[in-house]
Amino acid sequence: MTTLYASIDLGGTKIAGALAGSDGQIVVEKTVPTQSLQGPEAVVKRIAELVHDLARQIGRSPAALGMGVPGWADLPNGVVKFLPNFITQWRDVPVREWLSPEIHCPVYLLNDGRMATLGELTFGRGKPGCTMALFTLGTGIGGGIAVDGRLHLGPLGSAGEIGHQTILPDGPRCGCGNRGCLEVFASGPAITSKGVWLMQCGRAPHLSEIVQGDHARVTPKEMAQAAEAGDEAVREELIRAAEYVGIGVSNMVITLHPDLVVLTGSVAQIGPTLFDTVRRVVKERVGMFPPDNVQIVDSALGVRAGLLGGIALAMSQGLMS
């Protein structure tokens, strides 16, 4: 019987969990609400229960757990240092110390953007030895980079925070404290706020119809549908946001010259308008060498890139060996 590994992807609203073998085939998976308002101890307890539940379902226990967190963690010690969008911000929460005895196996942490990158590298579009960058374009913009087939972490596991490159030096303030980060122009909320604005101005009749006038239902995907149906103002805003992503990708190409750039997350659901625009901007802006051999593509794993990254993390014993 092959070894089984566990993965947890901790998000602000839900916790996704899965068990899989070293081939990356998910055997069982389940999602539970995070209920982060209850504080870190309760959430970690819920994670332990989720792992137990998954193990019970198939009558087998995992050899190790890889867990992605939406923030910054001390990887060697398995301690969460800072989750910006969680109550109390989880400063110095010893997740490994709490969780490992509960689930009777080693626990390895990683930032969620880096974990998705590891998943894509190991089980998705990555090829052995490849250099790649992955942008997770969601509520925030995160990501990761891999150089010559290895996830690059830096001394704090924080390399690859590519949503926080400065794109416009005097741009709007970002949640990270900087001004004009890619995230303030091209995150999901940044894009949908433009859709809502256009609805309020009466310039997005198709979008209004698609979401039946409900602002809360506007996502980049609905905006792409509205643009397709004829909302030109919506299309222009999608292209503007995609051009900012294109600048971020261009800077990545000029610096790292990866073989592969993967765009994923809710913003990637815009589809061809995003990908075609990013490819055009990279061609326009990378003038020092022909960037033709950089592939700019969607994720092969979709929403499961993170979960599968957790499996790869567990398999590699936290990337430390």
Next chain:
Amino acid sequence: MTTLYASIDLGGTKIAGALAGSDGQIVVEKTVPTQSLQGPEAVVKRIAELVHDLARQIGRSPAALGMGVPGWADLPNGVVKFLPNFITQWRDVPVREWLSPEIHCPVYLLNDGRMATLGELTFGRGKPGCTMALFTLGTGIGGGIAVDGRLHLGPLGSAGEIGHQTILPDGPRCGCGNRGCLEVFASGPAITSKGVWLMQCGRAPHLSEIVQGDHARVTPKEMAQAAEAGDEAVREELIRAAEYVGIGVSNMVITLHPDLVVLTGSVAQIGPTLFDTVRRVVKERVGMFPPDNVQIVDSALGVRAGLLGGIALAMSQGLMS
């Protein structure tokens, strides 16, 4: 007797050559004018003569030559593909094929910014296994990156063109074709043009005195002296340029989180006004993690970083093995 290696640093106005052992101690060096108007064959001939001359002076021949070129080269084949500032632009010039039989040893090419990075990594501030970025702030802005102690080249040897990150999307047109590259704000000519402008407006009396009214003598170094002497307008322009460098360095830190960022070239001669400003901007802009452990320093090798990179290149047989 230890093995001897040769290095050539090909520039627009001069060719620097040296011989050194694997300890990076230069045994003999010499500089000759490039006279690039005579075309590639004459320049390559002059390089061969320079290597012969150096070898004659000490009565020994090099085992291999590492050569830096100010542009883009096909590294595996030793062919220059594009030198933007040379007559005919040296498209498809087979430098290895021409030079190797003349000097009776293997010839390895590399972009000059990457070669300086390799020199600094091997014989300068680099430590084994370190991740670093080097910015050559001169007539243009070039550079290179090393990840986990290895120079990162990308498929075309073009990774690390960090002077051509977009800093201001709608900024002035750069020589590379892009708009708003770091190079258009913080290269030597970009900075000195501000000094000349302030002199012409009568707002830089100390600078005018230092260069005796001669615009051609204005360099970043003289501007730093003028600022020190009391030219506030000059000081402001130096800080503005340094802030742009700081944005470029911040983007590098957020992406790669290097242990070390080295700033070199004529612009680095501005001194503390440059380095202090860059460090301040990085602290302000990198909000996702504490960037305290990134060292931002000058080169330990100064103008010889490139030459010593050529020695390291020759030693490693062109980084291919």
